[in-house]
Amino acid sequence: MAVKTIWQITHSCGHQAERDLSDRAADRRAGFAEWLAKQECTDCWRAAKDGDEQDKAAWLEVKRAEEQAESDAWSQQYRMPPLEGTERAVAWGVRCRHQVLAAAYTALVLEGETSETEWEEIEEAARTVTRAGWWIDQRSSEPDDLSELLQAATEADRPTENPHF
Incomplete structure (x- = not known):
């Protein structure tokens, strides 16, 4: 059985997303999925970054x-x-x-x-x-x-x- 390529990630912000990890080696997918789960989702990260840029300005x-x-x-x-x-x-x-x-x-x-x-x-x-x-x-x-x-x-x-x- 092949190592799965599509992972369901629950990000630290609480949002869930499916991520295609097929571009990573099979033995690195689980570790990367764990790392992703500790990060905010892309939308929350962008919103925080925009807020940071506004704060900086x-x-x-x-x-x-x-x-x-x-x-x-x-x-x-x-x-x-x-x-x-x-x-x-x-x-x-x-x-x-x-x-x-x-x-x-x-x-x-x-x-x-x-x-x-x-x-x-x-x-x-x-x-x-x-x-x-x-x-x-x-x-x-x-x-x-x-x-x-x-x-x-x-x-x-x-x-x-x-x-x-």
């Missing part, structure tokens, strides 16, 4: 709102100018600027050799970069690179003089 929305409020307060405290760009880019850029400058301050001043006076010069240069996209692009930069990046950004904004005219 809600958590992320709250987290972003907290980060945005913190970044907005920081921007006001340190007299950072408003950024330019789309509404979405501005919000993201404000968070990125806060994170980039806070990480740089920690690495360069608190843990490094940069003086408060030197930091004030870096901070002043940062105030001149008001394009949200620039801050978004720099979100993964190294703190040690900030001065050079700011210098490049401010030089790119200056008109070049043509000595031939």
Whole structure:
């Protein structure tokens, strides 16, 4: 007599389903059927997963709102100018600027050799970069690179003089 291929599974959620286990080796079907019985059925698993994704989205929305409020307060405290760009880019850029400058301050001043006076010069240069996209692009930069990046950004904004005219 052949080992059965169709198994009646009662899942942990209480739902029952027939499963065709013919794609598994005969000696592995019983163990797999036992494992399936300890799992939720496909419909319950999907419903739970959708709920998890909704919970994750809600958590992320709250987290972003907290980060945005913190970044907005920081921007006001340190007299950072408003950024330019789309509404979405501005919000993201404000968070990125806060994170980039806070990480740089920690690495360069608190843990490094940069003086408060030197930091004030870096901070002043940062105030001149008001394009949200620039801050978004720099979100993964190294703190040690900030001065050079700011210098490049401010030089790119200056008109070049043509000595031939």
